[in-house]
Amino acid sequence: MSAGLLGIEELTRAEVEAILDRAHFYQPVQMQPFKKLDTLRGKMIVNLFFEASTRTRTSFEIAAKRLGADTVSITASGSSVSKGESLVDTLNTLAAMHPDAIVMRHAASGAPHFLARHLVIPIINAGDGTHEHPTQALLDALTILDRRPALEGLRVAIIGDIAHSRVARSNVHLLSKFGVDIVLCGPAMLLPAELTQLASGVSLTTDMSEAIAGADVIMMLRVQLERQHDPPLSAGEYFQFYGLRLEHLALAKPDAMVMHPGPINRGRELSSEVADFQRSVILNQVENGVAIRMAVLERVVGEHANGSAAS
Amino acid sequence: MPSLLIKNGYVVDPVSGQEGPADVRIEDGRLHSVGKNLDSSAAEVIDATGLVVAPGLIDMHVHLREPGIEHSETIETGARAAAAGGFTSICCMPNTLPVNDNATVTSYIIERARQHAVVNVFPIGAITRNSAGEELAAIGSMKNAGIVAISDDGRPVMNARVMRRAMQLAKSFDLPVIDHCEDLNLSAGGDMHEGAQSTRLGLRGIPASSEDVMVARDILLAETTGARFHVAHISSRHSVHMVQFAKKQGLAVTCEATPHHFALTDSDITQYDSSYKMKPPLRSDCDIAAVIDGIVSGTVDAIATDHAPHPGSEKMQEFEKCPFGIIGLETALALSIEKLYHTRKISLMRLVELFTTGPARILGLNRGTLAAGAPGDVTIFDVELGWTYDVNRSYSKSKNSPFDGWHLRGGPVATVVGGAVVWRREA
Numbered sequence: 001m002s003a004g005l006l007g008i009e010e011l012t013r014a015e016v017e018a019i020l021d022r023a024h025f026y027q028p029v030q031m032q033p034f035k036k037l038d039t040l041r042g043k044m045i046v047n048l049f050f051e052a053s054t055r056t057r058t059s060f061e062i063a064a065k066r067l068g069a070d071t072v073s074i075t076a077s078g079s080s081v082s083k084g085e086s087l088v089d090t091l092n093t094l095a096a097m098h099p100d101a102i103v104m105r106h107a108a109s110g111a112p113h114f115l116a117r118h119l120v121i122p123i124i125n126a127g128d129g130t131h132e133h134p135t136q137a138l139l140d141a142l143t144i145l146d147r148r149p150a151l152e153g154l155r156v157a158i159i160g161d162i163a164h165s166r167v168a169r170s171n172v173h174l175l176s177k178f179g180v181d182i183v184l185c186g187p188a189m190l191l192p193a194e195l196t197q198l199a200s201g202v203s204l205t206t207d208m209s210e211a212i213a214g215a216d217v218i219m220m221l222r223v224q225l226e227r228q229h230d231p232p233l234s235a236g237e238y239f240q241f242y243g244l245r246l247e248h249l250a251l252a253k254p255d256a257m258v259m260h261p262g263p264i265n266r267g268r269e270l271s272s273e274v275a276d277f278q279r280s281v282i283l284n285q286v287e288n289g290v291a292i293r294m295a296v297l298e299r300v301v302g303e304h305a306n307g308s309a310a311s
Numbered sequence: 312m313p314s315l316l317i318k319n320g321y322v323v324d325p326v327s328g329q330e331g332p333a334d335v336r337i338e339d340g341r342l343h344s345v346g347k348n349l350d351s352s353a354a355e356v357i358d359a360t361g362l363v364v365a366p367g368l369i370d371m372h373v374h375l376r377e378p379g380i381e382h383s384e385t386i387e388t389g390a391r392a393a394a395a396g397g398f399t400s401i402c403c404m405p406n407t408l409p410v411n412d413n414a415t416v417t418s419y420i421i422e423r424a425r426q427h428a429v430v431n432v433f434p435i436g437a438i439t440r441n442s443a444g445e446e447l448a449a450i451g452s453m454k455n456a457g458i459v460a461i462s463d464d465g466r467p468v469m470n471a472r473v474m475r476r477a478m479q480l481a482k483s484f485d486l487p488v489i490d491h492c493e494d495l496n497l498s499a500g501g502d503m504h505e506g507a508q509s510t511r512l513g514l515r516g517i518p519a520s521s522e523d524v525m526v527a528r529d530i531l532l533a534e535t536t537g538a539r540f541h542v543a544h545i546s547s548r549h550s551v552h553m554v555q556f557a558k559k560q561g562l563a564v565t566c567e568a569t570p571h572h573f574a575l576t577d578s579d580i581t582q583y584d585s586s587y588k589m590k591p592p593l594r595s596d597c598d599i600a601a602v603i604d605g606i607v608s609g610t611v612d613a614i615a616t617d618h619a620p621h622p623g624s625e626k627m628q629e630f631e632k633c634p635f636g637i638i639g640l641e642t643a644l645a646l647s648i649e650k651l652y653h654t655r656k657i658s659l660m661r662l663v664e665l666f667t668t669g670p671a672r673i674l675g676l677n678r679g680t681l682a683a684g685a686p687g688d689v690t691i692f693d694v695e696l697g698w699t700y701d702v703n704r705s706y707s708k709s710k711n712s713p714f715d716g717w718h719l720r721g722g723p724v725a726t727v728v729g730g731a732v733v734w735r736r737e738a
Contacts, residue, residue, distance in 0.1 A: 009511075086624075086627070086628060087628065087629060088627055088628070106629070108629035108630065108631045108632065109512060109513035109514050109583070109630065109631065110512060110513070110514070110582075110583030110629065110630050111583075111629045113582060113583045114582075114583045114584075114628075114629060114630065117582060117584075118627075128513070129513050129514075129631070130513035130514075130515075131512060131513030131514075132513070163510075166513060169511075169513060192505075192510050192516075194506055194507040194509075194510040194511075195510055197507040197510070197511075198507075198510065198511055
């Protein structure tokens with residue numbers, strides 16, 4: 001298998017720390033007047049997005065360019081996929097042009113894992129179905145660490161459509177490696193009991209107040225209507241029981257932060273007031289996305305990358 | 312046809328209860344005698360020293376894909392794979408193109424098999440027209456043409472009223488009704504067993520209850536109608552217990568288990584490898600334990616493969632896009648020897664029974680016996696044979712098997728159909 005980045009689950013705590021350290025190094029670069037480095041000069045990164053994405057795709061592209069790499073971005077609608085080409089043939093075709101890594105988002109869980117078994121080129125998972133979204137969890141951790149000295153001992157509540165959330169899964173795997181107390185909360189049909197077996201330190205509740213009580217971090221998830229195949233909760237019912245409003249924040253730690261992977265639906269999973277609330281760090285997450293993806297790209301295709309296509 | 316003498320083997324025959332060293336002689340395609348030091352004159356001789364000699368194995372659940380889907384399998388290639396797995400008889404499910412829902416298709420399959428198959432092929436007819444679950448198929452005419460059971464395998468009859476009528480008709484024609492028990496509303500969209508592993512992998516689940524509610528429904532309908540009801544590829548704990556209960560009530564309810572449902576669990580699906588994708592899905596540890604208990608206790612009547620060929624083009628895709636099903640003819644006996652016999656869960660006699668008298672009794676076939684006068688179908692196997700399954704050398708047209716590269720202990724050595732050796736393991 002190629003040494004890309006498919007998920008958080010298979011990383012060790014030390015590997016996660018190494019990426020976060022490197023992202024710390026890249027954080028100030030985002031503020032410099034001249035932002036371009038030559039770390040990945042001469043490297044070619046292909047962004048292959050089979051699902052709609054604004055922030056992740058742009059963020060990966062900016063990250064690659066700031067490291068001096070060249071990038072090509074492909075979306076499914078403008079590619080041979082719309083002519084019926086199979087996924088493995090599309091990837092083989094791209095691989096034949098010898099890019100140094102493929103950043104990929106796909107609606108099918110495990111699509112990058114399936115490809116990684118058949119391709120030598122490193123694949124970076126930018127979100128696979130309802131499975132993992134590793135760079136999101138990394139940038140979330142970086143954002144928390146901007147405001148807390150360590151992850152250990154924190155209480156993080158993740159609220160919403162957990163069953164269909166790759167963000168939740170990646171965050172659970174990451175936070176668990178650092179001994180975080182993780183509370184998952186959502187409507188019963190979106191909160192399978194088996195989630196507690198995902199990693200250690202996970203508990204479940206369908207009661208939002210219970211989830212938020214004493215939390216350092218409140219992570220809200222988008223209602224993924226496109227992935228729900230069962231009769232959903234009505235929008236009104238959802239917001240009443242699982243929408244984050246200002247009054248909830250009183251239950252959390254006084255300096256608790258509100259996170260959301262975006263795109264946010266105001267009035268659906270969080271109130272407009274919360275979205276604009278000063279302790280909402282939603283835009284900081286976006287900002288940190290570039291630094292994290294620089295660190296990940298460097299790890300996968302940089303000079304010291306283990307098993308990179310160039311070596 | 313010249314006679315055949317299988318010498319010095321260890322004969323295991325569930326019908327007579329005989330187990331021990333003996334010779335087996337076949338004359339004119341039929342079993343002639345079983346005994347010590349039989350006359351070897353004018354006969355082709357196979358030395359079976361150290362090998363088990365059993366009645367020919369029967370696989371009551373196979374997909375041969377012909378007519379209509381010949382790029383996946385044909386009657387000829389499927390039959391060759393069966394022979395290489397030690398099977399002398401196979402029953403083919405009706406989900407071909409067109410569906411085997413009338414006597415013309417049944418006769419076509421039987422004729423093609425007569426010309427091209429090295430093993431006996433017994434067609435299973437559809438329950439409903441085009442297996443659409445609405446109107447009943449031409450069950451009586453298919454029976455006259457040669458079907459041995461009815462099933463809408465893979466497209467289970469969701470309408471209980473239709474199933475009830477089918478069972479009434481099946482009883483009058485003395486045919487068993489085989490159901491792939493799955494409530495399609497409960498399983499909709501699922502790709503693997505619903506549990507910790509599906510949650511981890513982000514794959515949509517097929518709950519065990521989707522199997523259980525249909526097993527329950529069909530047992531109740533079997534009681535109402537008096538029909539013989541057979542659960543295909545049983546895989547869940549509660550389903551096994553319900554069949555056990557039905558048997559205790561004296562109902563004509565039987566079931567089969569596949570080797571993959573006792574050799575693998577859902578936690579073996581780690582790499583989104585579609586060779587592990589089938590219906591019913593690989594279940595949890597406790598389900599597997601219940602299936603094995605059922606095999607040991609007699610609740611499970613037969614081992615069947617659900618051999619389901621799909622070409623690479625269909626299996627080389629995202630997990631959720633791949634079709635369900637794996638091939639299994641060439642690995643079934645070996646996996647059963649390894650996982651059931653060598654683990655001391657069942658005796659050699661019980662093992663042979665599961666592959667011979669078990670299915671023969673369900674289907675009313677005059678096979679699976681070494682009695683004089685029975686068709687000369689014999690399987691010779693070695694419980695200690697060490698070998699590696701290489702799917703690329705499979706006789707099947709399709710290569711979708713999770714057992715590729717497995718080192719196996721035990722396996723078939725030679726397959727005799729109607730007195731002719733149709734397959735022998737290369738030395």
